[in-house]
Amino acid sequence: MKLANVAWGWTPIPEDMPEGDSLIKIASEIRALGFEGVDYLGTPEALDQFFTKETANALGEHSRAIGLEPNVFVFQEAGWNDPDSARNADCLAHFEKAAETAVNIGCKIVSTLVPLPFGAKAWHFNPAAPAIKQSYRMPAGYCYKKDWETLMESYRKCLAIAKKHGLRMSVECFPGSIISTPHAMLKLLEDVNDPDFGIQLDTNHLVAQHIDPEWSIYVLGGERIFNVHCKDCDAVSRSNIPAGCGITDYTAVIEALKKVGYKGNLSVELEFTDNPRRYNKQALDHLKLCLAGEY
Template identity: 30%
Template sequence: MVKVSCCWLYAISKYGYPPNLDNMFKALKEISEMGFEYSEVEALGYDNLKEILENKRRLKEHVESLNIRIINVCPIFHDIISPDEVARRRALKAFSETCELAVYLNSQMVQTDTFTPPLRFISDVPYKDAISFGKIFKVDVDLDFNWRLFWRILVDSMRKCNWIAEDYGLKFCLEPRVGESVSNTDAMLRLAEAIDSENFGVVLDTGHLHAQKEILPLSVEKLGELIVYVHASDNDGRDNYHLGIGRGTIDWIGVLKALKKHGFKGYIGLDIGHVPNIEKEYVESKVKLERLIEEVEL
């Protein structure tokens, strides 16, 4: 039976982007108290990574005391797609250090983002200082921006991330996100073809893809066995809100049946954020999702 895990968006929603170490410990305790046995953790930026690495033994002991298994570690370093080669090298080094942390925490997977291209925004920049949903983005076209050149940089960096992860014995995965370089299923398929590795996998993020009017069972059909993990949240298909299961219009039975068809055996992470009574939403959504999983015998 497929297991339900808790995504790090819970911690970010409660304690900021990123949560400091003390709040990270609090979030993990709360995740355990909500009944989860599986969770993500995230290292966002160099300072956050440094703090976590300096306290990795405490973190591991804390996780073990809660009987939680870390199933995904997310190295989030925006410079990994920077046009500046020196900045990219620094980000890749931090990515490698986070992979070492993932092995230490007994995770089998690492996940990063494709981030926002270096466009000139005249509105909020997606996910720069906070993870917010339902935003309107405005861009002043930069005459110096070249998509083909940027795509080559993106592919090169993601290939290197995959190689690093594979060297550590870790699966490497990415998710499509509204406002980022790879924002939909077909773009992710293009990137997967360019990376060309059996070690690479895709995170099916229902909240982001549904907000882009994708037919989610068709998204599963397109990605097939590339899907190694699911981020589950609901919305109305208009904005990329990350609501509890059943709070939107997603056809969950259709999604789960499609996953079953393609032999999905990974984790489904509840990815709910910035909602009232967040603990209640997670607990209720876990019950709903586990019932649906049982119903389709996934």
């Protein structure tokens, strides 16, 4: 397993618009720490305004020249269950741009996000106020079956675009989203039913829900996990912390991944940090020890 890093962890806000050679500089910072792989991200705005064929080619060429292999291009969009046909068409058009950008950079996977139930007001967990009851505020007439079918149709269309460009496709399943648990992920994989469609697994998202990532890996299997985001969580008040600083047992996670035949990367993902070099190095050092069986 290669140790990779996500480029969006080096900006104050992960969805920041790239400027000039900002991603080139970030790639160099990532490689200088010792990472071997890299994931990139694009919003609809970035795909429209920044990621030309030339800029994407240059980014991929620079990454490989310094020994950093591009792996995943994440399309930062969660409108996949919106029933509005115009909105859906715009999401698909930008997904096509994301797939083209992934190819131009040299990524092997194009990934996107799992949304909230459509129309639900945002779900927020407030650990400082445990007496506040947690729930969605669902719109009148909400129909889960219709919501799920809309999402599946969108993902199938996205997958067809990805395959047309010679890519595999994955989705990342956030806490509070319509697909947040291993068994919901299995249902998703069963309904899409294509070996080129898989899960971008995030250990933090599982631990934050008090779900064991090691067990989840055995549930999903190595062939359908396409990428693993390694960021830690203390399951109480802190998420998005370096591997080794929370309660995730990455030695057990790595052993489970090996046993199920996982072939992808371990991608360190740390967002909103004021010192990305320090915390990414901290995570990298911990994962190296875990991979070597020394922790």
